[in-house]
Amino acid sequence: MKREGVEVIFGYPGGQAIHIFDKLYDFPLKLILVRHEQAAAHAADGYARATGKVGVCLATSGPGATNLITGIANAYMDSIPMVAITGQVKSFLIGNDAFQEADVTGITRPITKHNYLVKDIKDLSRIVAEAFYIASTGRPGPVLIDIPADIQMQEYEFSWPESVEMRSYKPTLFGHPGQIKKAVKAIMRSKRPIIYAGGGVITSNGSAELREFAEKINAPVTLTLMGLGAFPAAHPLFLGMLGMHGTAYANYATMNADLIIAVGARFDDRVTGKLDTFAKNADIIHIDIDPSSISKNVAVDVPIVGDVKNVLGQLLEEIKKAPDTSEWLKVVDGWKKKHPLVYQYKGKINPQYVIEQINEVTQGSAIVCTEVGQHQMWAAQWYKALHPRSFISSGGLGTMGFGFPAAMGAKMGCPDKTVFDIAGDGSIQMNIQELATCVCNKIPVKVVILNNGYLGMVRQWQELFYKRRYSHTIMYNPDFVKVAEAYGGVGIRVTKKEEVRPAIEKAIATDNVVFIDIHVEPEENVYPMVPAGEAIDKMRGLA
Amino acid sequence: MRHTISVLVENKFGVLARVAGLFSARGYNISSLAVSETLDPDVSYMTIVVEAKDASVLEQVKKQLNKLIDIIKVTDFTRKDHVERELVLVKVVCTAKTKAKLESLVGRYDGSVIKCKDDIAIIEAVGEQAQVKQLLEDLSTFGVKELVRTGKIAVAY
Numbered sequence: 001m002k003r004e005g006v007e008v009i010f011g012y013p014g015g016q017a018i019h020i021f022d023k024l025y026d027f028p029l030k031l032i033l034v035r036h037e038q039a040a041a042h043a044a045d046g047y048a049r050a051t052g053k054v055g056v057c058l059a060t061s062g063p064g065a066t067n068l069i070t071g072i073a074n075a076y077m078d079s080i081p082m083v084a085i086t087g088q089v090k091s092f093l094i095g096n097d098a099f100q101e102a103d104v105t106g107i108t109r110p111i112t113k114h115n116y117l118v119k120d121i122k123d124l125s126r127i128v129a130e131a132f133y134i135a136s137t138g139r140p141g142p143v144l145i146d147i148p149a150d151i152q153m154q155e156y157e158f159s160w161p162e163s164v165e166m167r168s169y170k171p172t173l174f175g176h177p178g179q180i181k182k183a184v185k186a187i188m189r190s191k192r193p194i195i196y197a198g199g200g201v202i203t204s205n206g207s208a209e210l211r212e213f214a215e216k217i218n219a220p221v222t223l224t225l226m227g228l229g230a231f232p233a234a235h236p237l238f239l240g241m242l243g244m245h246g247t248a249y250a251n252y253a254t255m256n257a258d259l260i261i262a263v264g265a266r267f268d269d270r271v272t273g274k275l276d277t278f279a280k281n282a283d284i285i286h287i288d289i290d291p292s293s294i295s296k297n298v299a300v301d302v303p304i305v306g307d308v309k310n311v312l313g314q315l316l317e318e319i320k321k322a323p324d325t326s327e328w329l330k331v332v333d334g335w336k337k338k339h340p341l342v343y344q345y346k347g348k349i350n351p352q353y354v355i356e357q358i359n360e361v362t363q364g365s366a367i368v369c370t371e372v373g374q375h376q377m378w379a380a381q382w383y384k385a386l387h388p389r390s391f392i393s394s395g396g397l398g399t400m401g402f403g404f405p406a407a408m409g410a411k412m413g414c415p416d417k418t419v420f421d422i423a424g425d426g427s428i429q430m431n432i433q434e435l436a437t438c439v440c441n442k443i444p445v446k447v448v449i450l451n452n453g454y455l456g457m458v459r460q461w462q463e464l465f466y467k468r469r470y471s472h473t474i475m476y477n478p479d480f481v482k483v484a485e486a487y488g489g490v491g492i493r494v495t496k497k498e499e500v501r502p503a504i505e506k507a508i509a510t511d512n513v514v515f516i517d518i519h520v521e522p523e524e525n526v527y528p529m530v531p532a533g534e535a536i537d538k539m540r541g542l543a
Numbered sequence: 544m545r546h547t548i549s550v551l552v553e554n555k556f557g558v559l560a561r562v563a564g565l566f567s568a569r570g571y572n573i574s575s576l577a578v579s580e581t582l583d584p585d586v587s588y589m590t591i592v593v594e595a596k597d598a599s600v601l602e603q604v605k606k607q608l609n610k611l612i613d614i615i616k617v618t619d620f621t622r623k624d625h626v627e628r629e630l631v632l633v634k635v636v637c638t639a640k641t642k643a644k645l646e647s648l649v650g651r652y653d654g655s656v657i658k659c660k661d662d663i664a665i666i667e668a669v670g671e672q673a674q675v676k677q678l679l680e681d682l683s684t685f686g687v688k689e690l691v692r693t694g695k696i697a698v699a700y
Binding site: 105106109110113114117134166167168169290291292295296 | 552553556557560561564568602603606607609610612613614615
């Protein structure tokens with residue numbers, strides 16, 4: 001792994017991984033000891049998202065491995081390069097219900113890009129090289145290596161493959177020239193184009209190309225949750241996020257466009273809403289490295305399989321003259337002015353205000369991670385990410401408990417950046433034990449808990465669609481300040497609006513993990529909102 | 544609609560489970576499956592017959608199959624010129640009185656009676672699925688006791 005440039009591993013020891021941990025005792029590779037294996041997977045994931053490198057986590061067999069599962073599934077859904085290593089019972093005991101045995105390659109088959117059970121020590125270096133290659137190329141994803149304890153003990157002369165060559169795995173990197181020409185024709189014909197870009201832009205490091213492309217064809221840009229940061233939020237062509245909690249103007253522009261250029265995005269149901277109403281009059285160009293993403297949910301007119309950065313480069317070369325979209329941009333600007341993102345002050349602290357303050361203090365230079373729920377959507381709407389890899393959130397799987405360990409991973413990968421986790425009072429309790437990891441390893445992440453005393457997103461649905469029957473969404477919470485302090489971190493409580501900014505500034509200046517427990521308006525809703533299964537221009541809660 | 548798909552895969556443990564998993568995860572039942580080595584012993588050839596109501600779901604399954612690391616090539620024979628065969632072994636009641644009749648029936652299908660003992664004959668026959676189906680119908684008058692089929696194998700021109 002050292003050969004693959006690994007600097008840090010997130011892990012937790014156990015009986016069937018003890019030989020690997022013994023080697024790590026004096027091997028020049030840093031291991032961050034987490035307090036729950038799920039956090040190891042999320043931390044490796046956060047590290048990968050923040051740095052673009054492969055994240056690595058390590059656990060023992062059985063329960064150690066099964067605790068990784070949520071984190072592996074999360075990385076799989078969001079196409080994050082990760083290598084997970086698990087100990088396994090001795091190879092001659094496999095299948096015998098041995099102590100701490102689980103069929104981990106079986107369990108992880110549908111949630112990994114690939115997985116391996118090492119049956120011979122001679123295969124190990126090839127498998128490790130293949131795992132890193134598979135995890136980081138094409139559409140990235142997690143790869144798991146399961147190593148039985150007896151194989152861990154065996155010794156073999158180390159050799160490292162110079163390159164990885166696999167006949168059955170060759171990702172397409174460049175777009176087909178014929179398709180590029182078709183796409184250029186469609187772009188030149190279009191009067192109302194929109195670029196809908198996602199996490200693939202960040203994965204392929206194609207943000208600069210995306211910006212150049214948007215400016216060249218004068219098309220407005222909307223991003224998915226996974227794409228935030230891929231295009232600077234302050235850019236005049238930027239429309240914010242689209243979909244269920246997207247901006248009104250992004251959704252109107254998408255629904256009224258005559259051409260949608262989908263770039264590294266996959267037409268998720270949270271983006272398209274009711275499928276048969278989605279952008280009915282638009283031609284669709286879809287650029288994606290994964291052929292199985294194309295025409296999966298929405299029929300595509302011009303599919304282009306290839307790496308986003310390369311394909312955008314190819315398109316930029318082919319497009320000689322900029323199409324005239326000035327009328328369209330005026331219309332879009334009209335929507336922008338008419339339906340801006342807003343919130344109403346009702347006496348208590350608005351959660352949106354907190355995000356605005358974080359944005360102002362950091363000027364978009366921080367890395368913001370989130371958990372999953374209302375706070376996540378407020379962060380997506382109100383934090384104006386300027387750079388790729390600066391907004392880190394669980395998109396596909398929607399994993400509560402992701403943000404805090406992901407923030408640890410991001411901070412380990414980018415020690416010079418201020419790293420926030422924007423959390424809810426529900427989500428933070430799903431991996432709150434990682435306070436210990438942060439204190440012991442001096443990982444000073446800043447956790448902002450938007451504490452409304454509810455599982456807010458579900459409560460919002462219950463309010464709107466279940467007659468305010470708040471079934472099991474009222475949270476009894478511990479004193480988060482005391483919890484942070486008990487672990488050796490710093491806790492700050494905020495109950496007044498004027499305390500918000502000083503608390504954020506104090507947290508940034510503190511060289512320790514900080515919990516800011518902010519008591520916000522309890523029944524604030526995330527708006528705009530498209531009810532699940534409806535057309536995305538049927539928004540509620542517009543200004 | 545019934546689809547016949549061939550999949551060329553790396554001959555490694557776990558590959559069959561990966562392939563089967565893509566069908567089962569979508570609630571698809573595999574009607575038949577035949578796997579064997581090819582000229583290259585590192586490569587196996589699978590012929591899968593699957594009933595798919597929704598063509599777009601099957602299209603997605605094929606793309607997902609192509610995405611699996613150990614899969615080398617996926618071919619759908621639905622609109623392709625191809626040859627397909629299936630082998631059946633049937634145990635049929637066969638008495639001294641019916642033996643001649645049975646032999647002539649099986650002969651018409653290019654099959655043969657492999658063994659005849661204690662009033663039970665074991666018959667083998669090879670053919671396209673329609674032929675096999677017809678043979679089994681004709682045999683039913685004799686009394687079929689047991690039936691084993693290999694599932695379809697197919698190869699493109």
